[in-house]
Amino acid sequence: EKGGYKHFMLKEIYEQPQAIIDTVSGRINPETGSIELAEMNLSDEDLAGIDRIFLVACGTSWHAALVAKYWIERWAGIPVEVDIASEFRYRKLIINERVLTVAISQSGETADTLAGIRLARKLGSKIVIICNVVGSTMTRIADGTVYTHAGPEIGVASTKAFTSQLAALFLFTLFLAEKRGTMAVEKRLELGRDLIHLAAVIGKLLPVLQGEIQELIENYYDSRDFLFVGRGLNFPIALEGALKLKEISYIHAEGYASGELKHGPIALIDKDMPILGLVPKDAVYQKSISNVEEIKARQGRLILIGTEGDEHLKSITDDVLYLPEVNEELNPILYTIPAQLLAYEIASRRGCDVDQPRNLAKSVTVE
Ligand code: F6R
Secondary structure (H helix, E strand, O other): OOOOOHHHHHHHHOOHHHHHHHOOOOOOOOOOOOOHHHHHHOHHHHHHOOOEEEEOOOOHHHHHHHHHHHHHHHHHHHOOEEHHHHHHHOOOOOOOOOOOEEEEOOOOOOHHHHHHHHHHOOOOOEEEEOOOOOOHHHHOOOOOOOOOOOOOOOOOOOHHHHHHHHHHHHHHHHHHHHHHOOOOOHHHHHHHHHHHHHHHHHHHHHHHHHHHHHHHHOOOOOOOEEEEEEOOOOHHHHHHHHHHHHHHHOOOOEEHHHHHHHHHHHHOOOOOOOEEEEEEOOOOHHHHHHHHHHHOOOOEEEEEEEEEOOOOOHOOEEEEEEEEOOHHHHHHHHHHHHHHHHHHHHHHHHOOOOOOOOOOOOOOOOO
């Protein structure tokens, strides 16, 4: 059942290229670049009337929402608010029929997310669910659904469901951009092709990266704390890396926006504090580099993950992992892979029960 892998989590990490392909396939018309999301069930009129989007989710799914905010605002020009479902429910919501509420949930059963969409619907919002489980409670309540096709996820720590959510949210962004006329057809086709190509890139990368990470973690697996930092699209991936590590290895880990370091957490940095920096060659590269150089100046133990060929990284630290260059919009999907493998390898090295971490359940149906 684990297909030769030691844990479901590792199997599911390796299933990601297929899960992305399955989530994308058949949904981009290769000639017209049209995005076909059959179960969305929103009319062109509904879509034209939307002036704000709320993204609501918990845990890892909330991290997917944070990435989607950057995408939707940039490419479809619609203001997006992102909420943790257990917060969304208990604040004054300014929601009406011009708001589209999108819940993101692997299981489609998470209690707070479910209550959140019931509330939003009462306030007049249309509801769409990004979900992995066909026929789950949320999909039955919603106006429309965009299914991720990750297949069953057994490991408690979410991996392939997350990257499939990102793929689905990217398609959703292209869909909105098409309906709004905010993106040229050629651009849509290009981004669609890049997304499919990314699956192959990840497939090739996985075994190589796993080997490199196994070696790397020998110097890090017994750490007490860990900081993950990233900027822009990769800030949510820093949060996701920290969550994966804490939930399966029980190491205290925090994710931060790189630019926030100097506003507090930099005080934690000394020769015993490991920091993982996500520093792809992207629009905010120079800023990210000066942030990690400040860490180095304070003797922090730095691991950098960046773009193949970026020799500068080696002058900052010995511990560098290189990833291939892909379209920078898709970096959050790519940079999730080393974050997952790092958490997995550290947890295994520490002898933790990777698939069944203490105190956690796969589906949180209590509030
Ligand atoms: C973390 C994890 C959880 C879930 C969260 C939401 O690895 O699995 O944080 O992401 O409980 O679950 P869903 O997506 O089913 O609503």
